[in-house]
Amino acid sequence: METADLIVIGSGQGGIPLATDFAKAGHKVVLFERDALGGSCVNYGCTPSKAFLAAAHAAGRARQAAKLGINTQVQVDFPRVMERVRGIRARFNQGVRQRLENARVQVVCAEASFTGERIVTSKDVTVQAPLIVINTGTSSAIPDIPGLAGTPYLTNRNFFDLKELPKRLLVIGAGYIGLELGQGLARLGSETHLIVRGDRVLAQEEADVSQTLAAALQLDGISVHFQVNVEQVDYNNNIFTLTLSNGESLAGEALMVVIGRKPNTDALNVAAAGVELDKKGFIKINDQFQTTTQGIYAIGDAAGQPAFTHVSWEDYRRLKAILCGEQRTRSDRVLGYAVYTEPQVGRVGMTLEQATKQGINARAVTLPIDQIARGIEWGHDLGFYRMVIDRDTNKILGATLVGYETAELVHVFLSLMEADATWQVLEQSVHIHPTYGEALPSLARLLIEDD
């Protein structure tokens, strides 16, 4: 049996920098990875999806330029779009490999499981270490719909291997992936149907966010079917046929199943290490990322953290500080996220409802995008900016920005909230005209005007 100073299981977004930092500091580090180096983000998630959306939104924006008086004929070279996506993915994946090699991390390309409290084993390698970090991520959850198993349906894993544009696309699930990739393929030319079991898309957000996105999807020609379940999947002659709970049926050349994620913890045999899982299979951790076994830590999606790359990366930064003896926790951070539909959704902190539920004397102000000079000039008419504040302290509690490139703009709020700033700081700052940014002090000004 080999020994090491640190074992990392999974080359996720936190595991890679942790492994390289420790190895560069002279420690012996062994990293187990059963699939492509770089985890979901690089290979099946953020990187390929955002490269894909660059093409899709270019096509969508070109078509929408008609309202500016610019008429275009969009011709999509789908194989080229996807080759570019796969090329970028390969480059990022190679970059990860190089980084691990340069740092002299010993990479074991195999599935790992615990065979003892501090012992990790793959088919050919067994390693013991005083410190183990689990960063195994999640995989697609697949519903138990009769007829689905065994059909060539798409998930985020095989989506980026597509070679031909499907004429008709059926999407089950209206969360992040369903909306981003569904809108993407629609913008590239697929006749797209989104099957939503509830009455809202992106249902975890406020109702007007869902409504705005649904309106945008419909503008792209997407048919959104609300309050229906898929009862049966049939696949014959390369065509999927879905039987819906409302009696209708839908046919398409491609079916994408994107209903959420499940943690990659089944293969780990965590019981051998005394590491406990919660009811959904996520690894239980305390505020310092430690599992129920001393010396074994878990970060990222598998530990039930908000499933975003920047969260997994920040987990690494905090865990590294904790392991170096600093007093850090995982719960004292301002976390934002974005949905890369068009319009985008940029989010940080609490909504009014969440703040009120916590007993905070909160208030929200909202500025529609059609009252913002930049929006009018650029012809963007779907979206709004909203800020939530604490009336007692004047601190900013959260923001929801729906509109053009709001994933960028929301960082203004992230920084203000990190600095514990009051809304008056935003109101007093002089922003450049005419930008979307200048609408943020205007949003703050509503707190004075409407008082």
Ligand SMILES: Cc1cc2nc3c(=O)[nH]c(=O)nc-3n(C[C@H](O)[C@H](O)[C@H](O)COP(=O)(O)OP(=O)(O)OC[C@H]3O[C@@H](n4cnc5c(N)ncnc54)[C@H](O)[C@@H]3O)c2cc1C
């Ligand atoms: C389509 C899609 C788009 C996304 N877009 C965004 C985005 O725009 N922005 C964003 O912030 N987030 C995005 N995400 C989420 C993001 O990809 C994840 O939150 C992020 O990758 C963090 O994951 P992680 O570090 O926990 O682990 P992962 O990146 O999932 O890596 C875990 C690794 O562990 C390996 N592994 C699992 N079990 C074992 C085992 N037993 N032995 C060895 N290896 C194992 C896996 O093969 C995998 O490589 C997206 C996700 C998807 C699916």
Ligand SMILES: NC(=O)c1ccc[n+]([C@@H]2O[C@H](COP(=O)([O-])OP(=O)(O)OC[C@H]3O[C@@H](n4cnc5c(N)ncnc54)[C@H](O)[C@@H]3O)[C@@H](O)[C@H]2O)c1
């Ligand atoms: N922009 C980003 O940062 C980004 C992009 C993509 C993915 N992600 C991450 O990946 C995670 C997974 O994305 P996702 O889209 O798979 O999940 P999700 O949780 O965002 O959405 C799942 C959708 O499927 C629906 N659903 C669940 N069970 C269903 C069933 N049995 N039948 C029909 N519909 C069902 C849900 O109601 C929801 O609309 C996200 O939560 C997010 O953290 C992030």
